Amino acid sequence: MEFDSVVLAHGEGGLATKRLIEKIFSPMLANEFLDKNEDAAVFNVRSLKGRMAFTTDSFIVEPIFFPGGDIGKLAVSGTVNDLAAMGAQPGFFAASFIIEEGFPISDLSRVVKSFAENLKNAGAMMIAADTKVAPEGHGGEIFISVAAIGEIYRQQNISLDKIEVGDEVVISGDIARHFAAILAVREKIDTEPPLQSDCAPLWNIVKAAIDGGVEIHSMRDPTRGGLATTLVEISEKAKIGIEIDEEKIPIKPQVISLCDIYGFDPLYLANEGKMTFFVRRGDGEKLAGILKNFEVSRDAAVIGRVVDGDGVILNTRTGGRRKLIMLEGAQLPRIC
């Protein structure tokens, strides 16, 4: 029996589940691990004292297809970027798809295709998977939870503990674009040129930075809460002060316009394809130069430095000094 939409039987683990997997998931994602069809995938560890990174993230974005991406690309990007932030090459993925009853099979197919293509581009492989079906009105269309393992690349030792006074802060490109793109599509605002989410996997730029000999102390993927919340968190955890220069922070004019209209501060808005780097003093411009070779990080810039003390200070365009705090309250639900 063929279905146009997901039905509850697809979640029962029987014949309908089997057919859904064979029809939608396997053509895009089959590999020697999933083909074994065991309860868990078994893999070999390659190196003696190997260090691995492990992360998880759930994605509940609405709409699931948006300018610049979709929930499949977002799920891969968000997870790749969490691994990349530790200097880890994306390796094995596990993904859990929670699908609402009534979700169109054609949309599911698009999502899985995008997930699979982005996974392949990232050089990663999904070796464990699960699908569940939630009754209508409960599942919110589709949620994807991803966990991933990566191998630390070239003995990098990247952590918040490594940050020291004098380190330079580099952002890999313009900020707040994912949030702004989602806002624009939900509010049906046309911008010229159209606003695209920055959603992208960033392992290749992190790898290039490491290969290029940049001494990276710490990295962070500034998603929910935006650049400001990320920096405040880092400042608290690493017990250091951070100074950022507003005029150096790249941001698209359409994003500024949208923020002006809705009263949002772009420093607090989510990115899905940006990396914040803390690098040894003197390595900032070198890193920015490397990053500019890539389309996803064309606008990379050195935006600040680590200083004595605590907290995050923004040196404003007008010459003022503003202390940044963590995001308080809700902005827009289901942006990632």
Add this chain to the structure above:
Amino acid sequence: MEFDSVVLAHGEGGLATKRLIEKIFSPMLANEFLDKNEDAAVFNVRSLKGRMAFTTDSFIVEPIFFPGGDIGKLAVSGTVNDLAAMGAQPGFFAASFIIEEGFPISDLSRVVKSFAENLKNAGAMMIAADTKVAPEGHGGEIFISVAAIGEIYRQQNISLDKIEVGDEVVISGDIARHFAAILAVREKIDTEPPLQSDCAPLWNIVKAAIDGGVEIHSMRDPTRGGLATTLVEISEKAKIGIEIDEEKIPIKPQVISLCDIYGFDPLYLANEGKMTFFVRRGDGEKLAGILKNFEVSRDAAVIGRVVDGDGVILNTRTGGRRKLIMLEGAQLPRIC
């Protein structure tokens, strides 16, 4: 600001998220990995040619608190059992909590406590975590996605490929109890004694079987689709025939009564604390003897054998032979 229920701000990655994590998650789950507060947890691989197992599963059970367990215990049990089925000792967990706006903080606290306690009992540690908040009516109260890594115990080489003609099939206890317990609570049926879900992590019994020298060829956790669907899948994948003796399959009288009332076949109903073992001919009774030492597998029994040919045959109580097929259609949504 204190909240009694989850609000959208808890999902924004800012101060409210931080407070939710500090108040509800950290007290139960803090460890040296999560405390680092990085984008991914970094861990060391201990052995040279180590083999690891990796799995994922999502849990959307309704009600979230049920006789014999709750979604937290279920999430740990289901994941531990997937690893255990590959002979892997539960190691590192990653969990993603998708919480609906309006979900009571006190319930969240109970769920997290149960998750943490069961994780601890299983000897595992959660080293990566994520929380997302879905707007009301979309999140279905709470969903938990878990991924986990385990180390293969004592060089076991357990896989469907190892199954051979003559192998004995052992079930670790009575079947269909998780499904029946959920059905009873939803339909407000009182049974005497009250029906408890079998929900339990099974690594300890698998470990005991391995330590006891049982030659295990394959294992499978018979959840959605029940014992019958699991056996049909194994028969197809391993390209072998299976014969099962109905009279040997342990099942509680209250479960049989419930099934009679609702017209369910217990062979197709979900278990959440059972393991199906395929062991070398002659090792079946030895395994059952070991399992009977544990409360969770007191009713373990040798129920069948691997034969030439294909498909799964049930030798019925009345002397008939019934060919088992995969579960078709939907039974009850959100049972696990």
